[in-house]
Amino acid sequence: MSNDIWVWIGAFLTLGTYSILFKDNPVYRVLEALFVAILAGHSVVINWYNFQKPTLTGRLGEGKEWTLIIPLFLAALMYFRYSRKYAWLARYPMAFLMGIGAAYVLTKNLKPMFLAQARATMLPLWVPGNIGATINNWIVVIGVASVLTYFFFTIRKQGPVNAFSRVGRIYLMIAFGALFADTVLGRVSVTLVRFQFLLQDWLGLGM
Amino acid sequence: MKREGPVALLMISGFLYIISVIVASPAMEPVAATLDDWYKVVVGFINLVGVISLTQVNGRAVLRRSEGWFYNAILLVVLYGYIILGLVGGLHNVAFNLIYDNILTPILMTIFSTLTFWIGSAAYRAFRAKNADAAILLVAAVVVMIGRVTLGSAISPAIPKAAEWILNFPTVAGMRAIEMSAAIGGIVLALRMITGLERSFMGFD
Amino acid sequence: MTIFEKLDSLDRRWVFAFQALVFCIVILKPVGLALTVGDQVRTAYETIDSLPAGSIVWFGTDYQAANAAELEPAALAILKHCFQKNLRVIGASTWPEGGAMMARLLNQVTPDFPDKEYGVDFLNLGYRPGGQVWLQQLTDDLPAAVGGVDHFGDPISEYPIMDGLNKIQDVALIVGIHVGTPGTPEYIRVITDPHNVPMITVLPAVSVAVTMPYLASGQLVSIVASLRGGAEYELISGFSGTAMTGMDSQSFMNLTIVIFVILGNIGFFYNKYKKGASGGGGANV
Numbered sequence: 228m229s230n231d232i233w234v235w236i237g238a239f240l241t242l243g244t245y246s247i248l249f250k251d252n253p254v255y256r257v258l259e260a261l262f263v264a265i266l267a268g269h270s271v272v273i274n275w276y277n278f279q280k281p282t283l284t285g286r287l288g289e290g291k292e293w294t295l296i297i298p299l300f301l302a303a304l305m306y307f308r309y310s311r312k313y314a315w316l317a318r319y320p321m322a323f324l325m326g327i328g329a330a331y332v333l334t335k336n337l338k339p340m341f342l343a344q345a346r347a348t349m350l351p352l353w354v355p356g357n358i359g360a361t362i363n364n365w366i367v368v369i370g371v372a373s374v375l376t377y378f379f380f381t382i383r384k385q386g387p388v389n390a391f392s393r394v395g396r397i398y399l400m401i402a403f404g405a406l407f408a409d410t411v412l413g414r415v416s417v418t419l420v421r422f423q424f425l426l427q428d429w430l431g432l433g434m
Numbered sequence: 435m436k437r438e439g440p441v442a443l444l445m446i447s448g449f450l451y452i453i454s455v456i457v458a459s460p461a462m463e464p465v466a467a468t469l470d471d472w473y474k475v476v477v478g479f480i481n482l483v484g485v486i487s488l489t490q491v492n493g494r495a496v497l498r499r500s501e502g503w504f505y506n507a508i509l510l511v512v513l514y515g516y517i518i519l520g521l522v523g524g525l526h527n528v529a530f531n532l533i534y535d536n537i538l539t540p541i542l543m544t545i546f547s548t549l550t551f552w553i554g555s556a557a558y559r560a561f562r563a564k565n566a567d568a569a570i571l572l573v574a575a576v577v578v579m580i581g582r583v584t585l586g587s588a589i590s591p592a593i594p595k596a597a598e599w600i601l602n603f604p605t606v607a608g609m610r611a612i613e614m615s616a617a618i619g620g621i622v623l624a625l626r627m628i629t630g631l632e633r634s635f636m637g638f639d
Numbered sequence: 640m641t642i643f644e645k646l647d648s649l650d651r652r653w654v655f656a657f658q659a660l661v662f663c664i665v666i667l668k669p670v671g672l673a674l675t676v677g678d679q680v681r682t683a684y685e686t687i688d689s690l691p692a693g694s695i696v697w698f699g700t701d702y703q704a705a706n707a708a709e710l711e712p713a714a715l716a717i718l719k720h721c722f723q724k725n726l727r728v729i730g731a732s733t734w735p736e737g738g739a740m741m742a743r744l745l746n747q748v749t750p751d752f753p754d755k756e757y758g759v760d761f762l763n764l765g766y767r768p769g770g771q772v773w774l775q776q777l778t779d780d781l782p783a784a785v786g787g788v789d790h791f792g793d794p795i796s797e798y799p800i801m802d803g804l805n806k807i808q809d810v811a812l813i814v815g816i817h818v819g820t821p822g823t824p825e826y827i828r829v830i831t832d833p834h835n836v837p838m839i840t841v842l843p844a845v846s847v848a849v850t851m852p853y854l855a856s857g858q859l860v861s862i863v864a865s866l867r868g869g870a871e872y873e874l875i876s877g878f879s880g881t882a883m884t885g886m887d888s889q890s891f892m893n894l895t896i897v898i899f900v901i902l903g904n905i906g907f908f909y910n911k912y913k914k915g916a917s918g919g920g921g922a923n924v
Contacts, residue, residue, distance in 0.1 A: 233532075237540040244544035248551055248655045253901035259539050264512035265538040265657040267485055270735040272520030272530070277738060278478045285787055298472035302479035309486065315436040318477050318636045324441035325635060326447035327473045329624035331771060333448075334455045339832035339858065340617035340824070344610050347856030363603050367855075370607025371614070378521045378615045395611070400567050402608030404574025404601055406848045407561075409865075411553055411579055413709055413844030415892045416866035419885045420545035420708035422662045424540075433667035470776050474769035481735075481768070525791040534739055546705040550892075551655040557899040558654065558859040559647065562907045572904070576897050582844075582867060584672035585890035598677075601851060610852035 228431050238429040241421055370398045441630045488513065515620040574600055641913070643906030654899075661895050662888065669887040670780055679854075680871035683839045683861040686812065687717065692725035694811035695804065699826060700744070702818040703736040707743065708841055712869030712882035713841045714744055714816050719878045722752045722760070729810070731764035731785075733773060733821040738765030738790035740816075758798030765790030770821040775829045777807040812860075813838040823850055827858050839863060 229235065245255040286292045287299075301320045308317035348371045350364035376388065377395030384392050426432045447469060454465035492506035500506070520530045547628035563569035580586045581597020676684075692694070698718070702710055721728050730741030741763045749755055764785055767773045776784035781804055791846050803809065808831055815825045815838055823840045831838045837860045842850060844865035853859045863872060866889060869882035 229569060233536045236536060240537065240540040241544045244541055245548065248548060249652060256502065256505045257508060260509040261512055262538060262541045262545065263488070264509045265516055265533060266542070267488055268513050268516035268520065269534055269538070269739070270481065271485055272525070273738060274478060274481050274768065275521060275767050276525050277788065277790065278786065279442070279654075279769055280792060281786050281788045282475065282478065283532040294468070295475060298475035299479060302476045305476075305480040305483060306486070308461050308483070309490070315440075315485075318436075318440035319443055321636060322444040323447050324473065324476060325627060326444040327451055327469055327772065329444070329627045330448040330451035330455075330496075331775075332620050332624035333628070334452055334834075335771075335775075335828045336617050336620060339828050340620075341614050343832060343856050343858060344614050344617075344852055345710050347852070348610065366603045367607045370604055371611045374611030375615065378611065381618050386551055395608075396567065398604050398608040398611075400570040401600060401604040402612075402848060403576045404571040405605045406845070407571070408575040408578035408582065408597075409844040409847050411550075411557075411575075411893060411896055412582055412867070412889070413865055414547065414550040414553055415889055415896075416844065416885070417543060417706075417708045418550040418662065419666070419866070419888050419892065420543055420881065421540075421547050422659075422666055422888075423881060423885060426663060426666050433669075467776075467779055470769075470772050470779075473772045474767070477770075477772075480767035531739075531742075534704075535743065539707065539743075542703070542705040543708045547708070551658055554658045554896055554899055555651045555654045557896045560903075560905040561900050562904055566909075572900065576900060579893045579897055583890040583893050584886045585673050585894055587675060588672045588890075601848065602855070605848050606851045606855045609849050610855070613849075613852055639717065 229429050234429050238425055241425060370392065374398050440636055441633060445628060445630055452628075485513070487519075574604075641906075641909065643902075643909055646902070646906060658895065660689055660891070661892060665888040665891040666885075667886070672887050672890055674870055674883065674886050676871045676875045677753075679861045680863055680868055680875060683717070683863050684720070684872065684875045685838065686839060686860055687720050687726070688724065690724065690726055690811050693727060695727045695729060695800070695809070695815045696721050697807065698728055698730040698741060698744075699730045699736040699813060699815040699817065700730055700740040700815055701734045701822050702740055703734060706818045707740065708815040709843045709865055710816055710818070710865060710869075711744065711747075712840055712880050713863045713872050714814075714845065714869075715747055715880060716869060716872040716876050716878045716882075717814055717839075717841070717863070718744055718748045719751065720872075721878045722755055725760075726811075727759075728761040729764060729800065729804075730762070730790075732766050733768075733770045733825070735766050738763060740792060741757055741765075758795070760800070762795065762798060762800050764795070771825040771829055774807075774821070778830055778834055779806070781806050781809075781855040808834045808836055810836065812836075815840040817831070817841070818843050818846065822846075823853065823859070827853055833856050841868065879903055 240258060243258050246252050247255045282295070287295050301323055304316045305320045306317075307313040307315075348368060350368055352368065354360040354363065354364065373391050373395035375395070376384075377392045377399065377403055379392075382388070436602075446608050450478055451466055451469050454462040454469075489510065494500075495506040496503050496510065516530075516533065519527065523530055525531075561572060561575075563572050577593065578597045580589070581593045581595075581600075586593040586597065623632060627635075660857065680822070687696070696716075700714075705841045718728065730738075730745070732738055734740075745761065745763060749761075755761060765788075767786070769776070773784060782801065785795070787794055787796060789798075795801055807813075813826065813831065813836055815823055815826050817826075817840055822847070823838075823842070826840075828836060830836050840850065840859055841863045842865070844867075845864060847864045850859070850862060854862055863869070866882050866885060869880070870886050872878075873880045873883045
C-alpha cells in the first residue's frame, strides 16, 4: 500500500467520483463543485500569465502599441452582456470574431478540407498486377461518391440515385460502427488507467 | 446601432481579411496580420465571461438558499480561492500546481472514465441489430473492437487485418465524404454570414 | 420470465459492478498477450528517429487532464525518444490547460535526462488564445505570436532554443497531441497543408476514424492512437511505461463489452421470436 499522501488523496477522489455510478451523493456533489471551480480558476490564471499580463504590461505598457486599445475596447464590450439595457453592445465583439472566423473558413478550408480530399479520392481504378489495391480503390471511390450522394438534399432521390445513396448509407453505418468501437476502446483505456492507479499505485496489488 | 452596426462590423472585418489574403500584396499583408492579432486579443480578454456567469448562477443559488446551495458556495469559495492563489503566487507556486495535478486531474480523469460503465450497460440493452443498417454497424463495431486490441491477433491474425481494412477503406470513404460535405456546408454558412444573410447567431431572426 | 427478460430488468449497477470486477481481475492476473507494433507507430518512430540531432520538434499539447490517461503514455514515449535523439522540444498549446499538460510531460521525463536544460533543449511556451488564428500567426511571425513569455510567464528572450526560430515552418516536425477543436484539422488547415510541415498526431481512439481521411490523403505522417499506440511506441522505443502493462486488460474489457452486445442481441431475437412481435429494443441503459 502506498505511503504517499497524494496517492491516498487521488484514491479518495477517484472512488468519490465513481460513487456517482451507485447513486447521487454529497461526496460526488462536492467533487463536482471542486472540479468546475479549479478548472475555471486555472484557466483564468493561465490566461493572465500567458497572455493578458504580457499584452498589457509588455505590448501596451512598454511597447506603447496604442492600436491594441481597439481590440481591448471590443473585448470590454462583451461584458455588457450582463446589462439588460446595454446587452446589445456585446454583439460587436461577437460580430468581429464571427467576421474573421467566416473569412478563415472561406480562405483556408477549401483546399485542405475539400480539394485535397477530392484529389485523394482520384485513385487508379485499375492497378496492374494488384487486384487487392484495385478493389480497395473502387471501394473508396464508390464510398465517397455514394455518401456524397446521400448528403445531396437538393434533388428528389429516386431510382438509381436512391439506390446509390443507399450504398452510401451502408458506408456510413460501417464508419459509425468503427467510430463506436473506437469510443469503447478510448473509454476503456481511460478507465483502465484509473483502475491501475487504484490497484497498483494505491493498494500495491499485482505489481 | 443595435442591429445593423454588428452586421456591418462582421462584413467589414470579414471582407477586409479576405481581400488582404487574396490580394497578398506587401501593402495588404499587415491588414490580415493586424486582424489576426486583434482577434487573438479579443478572445484572450473575454475569458472572464465564463467566470462571471459561474459567479452569477452559483451566487444566486447561495443567496436564495436553493436546494444544494452548499455545493454552490463551495464552488465559489474554491474558484476565487484558487484564482487568488494563482494570481498572487504565480505559476511556479507549488500549491497551485499540486492542486491541479493531484486534485483536479484525478477527478477529471475519473469523470471521463465513468462513461465506460454506461457504454457496457448500453451495449447490452440498446445496441441491437433491429434492422440491416444496425446489423452492419454492429458487425463493423465488433470486428474493430476485437481487432484493435492484442486479443484480436491472439485469436486470429485475420481479425486485426479486417479491423485495419474497415478503418482504412470503408471508414475513410465515409468520413472523407462527411468531411467534404461539412467543408462545403461551412463555406456556404460563412458566405451567408459575411454577406449579412445569416444573423441568427447574434440573437436576430 | 425468461433469463433475457430478467437480465433486461437487472439494475444497471450490477452491470457496472461486473465490469469493475473484470477490470480488477484482468489487471491483477494478466495473461501476457503478444503486442506487435503497427505500421502507424512504426512510421512515427522512424520519422522521429531519422531527424538530425538539434532539430526542433513542436509539441502541440492541445488536450486537458481528462484525456491525459489515454494520451500521456504515447506522448511520454515520444518525448523520451526525442530527448534520446538529442532533438530540441518546444511545447505550446491552444488550450488553456495545454501548458500544464506539457509541464506534466516534462516533469515525468526530465529526471531521466538530467543533462537537458530548460530554454536550451526544451521549452514550454504554454497557452495562447485565438486557436486557428494563433496557429496562422505562428506561420507569419513566431516570436511575435508567442509574445515573449513561457508557460510560467517568464521572459524567453534569453533562451537559445528560440534563436533562428522565426516561423513554425522552421521546425522539423510537429507532434500534435489533440483531442478536439482546435486540434489536428486546424493544424492541417493553416500549417501542415499550406506549408508542408510534417505532423504526427497522437489522438484518443474516438478521434481516429474522423482523422483517417487526412492520413489517407497524405496530410498527416502518422496517427499514434490511444493507449494502444502508446504501448506500441513504448515497445518500439524501449521506453517501457504504463501502457504496455495495460494491453491485456484492454483486450478483456473490450471482449466483455462484445459479449454484452452478443448477449443483448441473443435476448432480443429470442424475445422477438417468442412474442412473435417486432421491435422492443431497450432504452433503459
